[in-house]
Amino acid sequence: MLKEMQDALIAGKKPEVESLVEQALDAGTPAGTILNEGLIPGMARLGVQFKNNEVFIPEVLVAARAMNAGLAKLEPHLAKAGVKPRGxxxxxxxxxxxxxxGKNLVAMMLRGNGYKIVDLGVDVAPERYVEAARANGAGVIALSALLTTTMVQMRAVVEAVEKAGLGVPVVIGGAPVTREYAGQIRAQGYAPDAASAVEEIGRIVAV
Ligand code: B12
Structure with a gap:
C-alpha cells in the first residue's frame, strides 16, 4: 500500500493519496511509518525525476498538493495526546x-508536540517574522529554505531579529542548509528533518 501511495503521490492523484493514507491508518499502520515509508520517499523519488528533467514544475506542483493533502490526513495521528502547551x-x-x-511538516510535528504555531506561509520577508514574533510572544522563530539562492535570506532574518532587539532564537532548516551555515549566520539552531526539529527546538526553549 505504501508503494501504491508513492506512485499516486508522484502522479499527483490527490484523492487517491488521501484515501490510501486513510486506508493505511485504518489498517493500523503507524502514522510515522506512513510518513517515512510512504509520503517522504514518494517526494524523494519525484525529486530525482525533477532533477533529471523527467518531470517538470506543473507535475511537481500537483504532486506537492497531493503531498500536503496526505500530510493533513496524517496530522491528527502524528499529534501526541495530552501534551502541554510548550510555547x-x-x-x-x-x-x-x-x-x-518541509515547512508544513515541521509545523505539524511541532504542533503535535504541544507548540502553538504561527505559520506565515511562503515568501516571507524578514520584517514579517519580527512583527509576528513580537505580536505572538514567540519563543522561537523557525525558517525554511530549499534553494541555495534563498538561504541567504536567513541571514537577513537573523540580522532583523538582532536589530529589533527581540532576543528570540532563530532555528533554520531545509535541504541546502547545514549546521555550519547556521553558525556562520549566528542562527541558534538547525535540524536536518522534522523529528530532529522538535528535539532541537525543545533543547533551545528549555535553556
Ligand atoms: C516540490 C518541489 C518544488 C515545488 C514546490 C511546491 C511546494 N508547495 O512546496 C515547485 C514546483 C513550486 C518548485 C519550484 C522550484 N524549484 Co523546487 N523542488 C521541489 C522538490 C522536488 C521537493 C522538495 C520537497 O518538498 N521535499 C520534501 C520535504 C519533506 O523535504 P524538505 O523540504 O527538505 O524538508 C525537510 C528538511 O529539509 C527539514 N526542514 C525543512 N524546512 C525546515 C525548517 C526548519 C526550521 C527545520 C528545523 C527543518 C526544516 O525538515 C523537512 C522534513 O523532514 C525538490 C527536490 C528535493 N529533492 O528536495 C526541488 C528543489 C528544491 N527545487 C529546485 C529548484 C531549482 C526549483 C525552481 C528554481 C525551479 C525553476 N526553475 O523554476 C523553482 C523555485 C520556485 C521558488 N521561488 O521557490 C532545486 C533547488 C536547487 C538548489 N540547491 O537551489 C531542487 C533541489 C530540485 C533540483 N535538484 O534541481 N519546486
Whole structure:
C-alpha cells in the first residue's frame, strides 16, 4: 500500500493519496511509518525525476498538493495526546522561496508536540517574522529554505531579529542548509528533518 501511495503521490492523484493514507491508518499502520515509508520517499523519488528533467514544475506542483493533502490526513495521528502547551513558534519559508512541504511538516510535528504555531506561509520577508514574533510572544522563530539562492535570506532574518532587539532564537532548516551555515549566520539552531526539529527546538526553549 505504501508503494501504491508513492506512485499516486508522484502522479499527483490527490484523492487517491488521501484515501490510501486513510486506508493505511485504518489498517493500523503507524502514522510515522506512513510518513517515512510512504509520503517522504514518494517526494524523494519525484525529486530525482525533477532533477533529471523527467518531470517538470506543473507535475511537481500537483504532486506537492497531493503531498500536503496526505500530510493533513496524517496530522491528527502524528499529534501526541495530552501534551502541554510548550510555547509559540513562528515559522515560514524565507523570501523568494515557495517550497512549503518541509515547512508544513515541521509545523505539524511541532504542533503535535504541544507548540502553538504561527505559520506565515511562503515568501516571507524578514520584517514579517519580527512583527509576528513580537505580536505572538514567540519563543522561537523557525525558517525554511530549499534553494541555495534563498538561504541567504536567513541571514537577513537573523540580522532583523538582532536589530529589533527581540532576543528570540532563530532555528533554520531545509535541504541546502547545514549546521555550519547556521553558525556562520549566528542562527541558534538547525535540524536536518522534522523529528530532529522538535528535539532541537525543545533543547533551545528549555535553556
Ligand atoms: C516540490 C518541489 C518544488 C515545488 C514546490 C511546491 C511546494 N508547495 O512546496 C515547485 C514546483 C513550486 C518548485 C519550484 C522550484 N524549484 Co523546487 N523542488 C521541489 C522538490 C522536488 C521537493 C522538495 C520537497 O518538498 N521535499 C520534501 C520535504 C519533506 O523535504 P524538505 O523540504 O527538505 O524538508 C525537510 C528538511 O529539509 C527539514 N526542514 C525543512 N524546512 C525546515 C525548517 C526548519 C526550521 C527545520 C528545523 C527543518 C526544516 O525538515 C523537512 C522534513 O523532514 C525538490 C527536490 C528535493 N529533492 O528536495 C526541488 C528543489 C528544491 N527545487 C529546485 C529548484 C531549482 C526549483 C525552481 C528554481 C525551479 C525553476 N526553475 O523554476 C523553482 C523555485 C520556485 C521558488 N521561488 O521557490 C532545486 C533547488 C536547487 C538548489 N540547491 O537551489 C531542487 C533541489 C530540485 C533540483 N535538484 O534541481 N519546486
Amino acid at each position: 509559540v513558534v513562528v515559522i515560514g519559508t524565507v523570501k523568494g522561496d515557495l517550497h512549503d512541504i
